[in-house]
Amino acid sequence: MNCTDAKALLSAYVDGWLSAKEAAAMAAHLLGCQECAAAAAALRQTAALCRDLPEVKAPRGFRESAMARVRGKRPAVSPLAWFAASPARTLTAIAAVVVLAFAAVPAALLMGGTMMKAAAPPVEGGVDAPRNFLPSGLSSKDSGYSIAAPDQGPEPGRAATGADSYPLAGHERKVIKTAALQLEVASVEDASKRIAFLAEGVLGYVESSSSWAGDKGVRNGAVRVRVPSDEFTSVLERVKELGKVKREDVQGQDVTKQVIDHEASLRNLKRQEERYLDILKQAKDVEEVMRVEQELARIRHTIEVTEGTLRYLQGAVAYSTISIELRQPEGPPPLLGGFWDKLVRALAAGVGFAEAIIFAAAKALPTLVLVVLGWFVYRRWRRARP
Amino acid sequence: MEDLALVERCRDGDESAFAELVSRYEHKVYSLAFRMTGNHDDAQDLAQDVFVKVYHSLNRFRGEASFSTWLYRVASNVCLDSLRRRGRRPAVSLDAASGGDPSAAGDPRPGPQAAAEANEVQAALQAAIASLSPQHRAMVVLRDVQGMSYEEVAYITGCALGTVKSRLSRARESLRGTLSRSELFQPYLVQTDEARAKKGGEKT
Numbered sequence: 001m002n003c004t005d006a007k008a009l010l011s012a013y014v015d016g017w018l019s020a021k022e023a024a025a026m027a028a029h030l031l032g033c034q035e036c037a038a039a040a041a042a043l044r045q046t047a048a049l050c051r052d053l054p055e056v057k058a059p060r061g062f063r064e065s066a067m068a069r070v071r072g073k074r075p076a077v078s079p080l081a082w083f084a085a086s087p088a089r090t091l092t093a094i095a096a097v098v099v100l101a102f103a104a105v106p107a108a109l110l111m112g113g114t115m116m117k118a119a120a121p122p123v124e125g126g127v128d129a130p131r132n133f134l135p136s137g138l139s140s141k142d143s144g145y146s147i148a149a150p151d152q153g154p155e156p157g158r159a160a161t162g163a164d165s166y167p168l169a170g171h172e173r174k175v176i177k178t179a180a181l182q183l184e185v186a187s188v189e190d191a192s193k194r195i196a197f198l199a200e201g202v203l204g205y206v207e208s209s210s211s212w213a214g215d216k217g218v219r220n221g222a223v224r225v226r227v228p229s230d231e232f233t234s235v236l237e238r239v240k241e242l243g244k245v246k247r248e249d250v251q252g253q254d255v256t257k258q259v260i261d262h263e264a265s266l267r268n269l270k271r272q273e274e275r276y277l278d279i280l281k282q283a284k285d286v287e288e289v290m291r292v293e294q295e296l297a298r299i300r301h302t303i304e305v306t307e308g309t310l311r312y313l314q315g316a317v318a319y320s321t322i323s324i325e326l327r328q329p330e331g332p333p334p335l336l337g338g339f340w341d342k343l344v345r346a347l348a349a350g351v352g353f354a355e356a357i358i359f360a361a362a363k364a365l366p367t368l369v370l371v372v373l374g375w376f377v378y379r380r381w382r383r384a385r386p
Numbered sequence: 387m388e389d390l391a392l393v394e395r396c397r398d399g400d401e402s403a404f405a406e407l408v409s410r411y412e413h414k415v416y417s418l419a420f421r422m423t424g425n426h427d428d429a430q431d432l433a434q435d436v437f438v439k440v441y442h443s444l445n446r447f448r449g450e451a452s453f454s455t456w457l458y459r460v461a462s463n464v465c466l467d468s469l470r471r472r473g474r475r476p477a478v479s480l481d482a483a484s485g486g487d488p489s490a491a492g493d494p495r496p497g498p499q500a501a502a503e504a505n506e507v508q509a510a511l512q513a514a515i516a517s518l519s520p521q522h523r524a525m526v527v528l529r530d531v532q533g534m535s536y537e538e539v540a541y542i543t544g545c546a547l548g549t550v551k552s553r554l555s556r557a558r559e560s561l562r563g564t565l566s567r568s569e570l571f572q573p574y575l576v577q578t579d580e581a582r583a584k585k586g587g588e589k590t
Binding site: 007008009010011012015017039042043045046047049050051052053054055056057058059062063065066067069070071 | 416417438511529
């Protein structure tokens with residue numbers, strides 16, 4: 001893949017919408033091409049910014065005037081009429097806004113809200129937005145953040161109060177997103193390969209992958225992938241398309257407060273460290289130097305621990321975890337797979353067949369012995385006859 | 387009740403069913419119109435046009451897509467038509483939008499300073515989107531702002547899936563170009579090419 005091809009597909013790649021093959025080619029190209037890798041990161045950020053734009057609510061009275069126009073069956077305005085009516089329309093619009101404002105302000109004050117409320121920014125903004133409609137008349141109190149799939153109900157660890165959910169900017173919500181899926185797939189091996197491709201296609205990675213034979217020869221597998229949290233929903237949706245979803249569990253843990261707390265205590269600790277360094281410079285005797293250095297060592301240890309925790313949290317926020325449990329449907333496994341798979345299965349069947357013959361022979365043995373004995377006796381009897 | 391059942395009732399002449407549909411989608415359609423035009427006056431006009439048009443062409447809805455997707459298709463066409471018409475005369479409202487009345491784009495919610503900053507950023511982002519060509523604008527608004535899938539975007543804009551992919555790439559690129567020229571977005575775009583190059587340089 002060259003840069004021109006890559007540029008054309010970069011957006012689709014960033015969204016996880018390339019085929020596994022294209023995504024693999026792209027991943028390979030990005031490893032070698034700094035420029036395209038930077039462009040991918042830039043696209044991802046731009047898309048993320050747009051996703052954070054809130055829904056703009058229709059002003060009050062919108063529905064009524066729309067319905068009035070529908071009822072009036074006023075024909076769609078032609079461009080010419082639009083021009084001709086322009087000054088009048090402007091005046092009408094101003095009048096309407098004034099009237100609306102007069103009507104709406106007391107109402108808004110009464111309700112303690114504002115006239116035109118922006119809805120919660122859909123943080124994930126994935127492919128399932130059409131399922132995501134907020135019911136109209138939602139009060140600003142309810143406009144918290146929706147980070148899990150919309151049908152997941154309330155998320156744990158999410159404060160749903162209005163005061164706690166002002167959006168964006170300085171305090172971007174830090175949410176650790178995790179999903180656990182149980183999928184029934186035709187082939188565990190095939191599915192885990194596809195999952196790995198999907199994850200790597202969005203610059204994620206496979207954290208662990210295993211497979212084993214369960215009861216009745218049913219293959220089982222487990223794959224855990226980490227994907228950039230922007231891509232969480234799109235990857236999840238595409239993973240779900242790989243088989244029949246038996247169980248789905250999506251969780252979001254809001255760690256904004258923890259991150260802020262740790263950042264604050266880190267700043268504090270660093271200030272303390274500086275103060276001790278100053279003291280150290282002014283220390284008069286060895287004993288004092290020792291005491292201060294002991295204190296410094298303790299503070300530096302705490303700084304390291306705090307930094308480690310922050311790094312962990314940031315990593316967990318930046319990369320969401322998707323754990324997928326895979327199983328093949330029960331019953332005879334379909335004859336898929338490569339030549340070796342087939343050969344091994346054929347051999348197993350052959351061994352079974354040989355076994356069956358031996359057992360059948362064993363069953364028949366007593367009868368055979370009787371028959372042979374009988375035959376000898378008969379021959380003797382014939383010979384003994386004159 | 388399902389959208390489709392409501393559509394059926396509308397076809398039978400039940401106006402209240404259509405009112406229900408309007409109330410379900412008014413915010414989505416309004417939001418789309420606002421993001422496409424960049425100002426509230428046009429958004430209100432166009433969003434109402436959308437519902438009038440939908441009401442009169444319900445018979446043409448054959449259920450080839452979900453009602454909501456079909457509705458967005460009508461909405462997107464209405465907005466694009468209007469933008470095209472406006473393209474032939476001075477784009478007054480576009481300039482007004484980028485001139486930046488911050489309260490126009492976001493919700494002046496009483497609250498911490500962060501919210502005010504967010505509004506400023508959102509208004510500037512909206513202005514940047516409004517500076518794109520109508521077709522690019524549609525891509526960014528449908529896919530990134532409204533969060534639709536590629537298939538939905540393809541259906542709504544009547545483009546092939548491949549066209550959506552490449553057009554969205556170009557749209558995001560040019561949006562990115564506009565944003566990186568604005569100081570307001572520097573904190574959000576830390577990992578620009580230069581910053582990356584610098585980081586790389588420090589490491590080696």
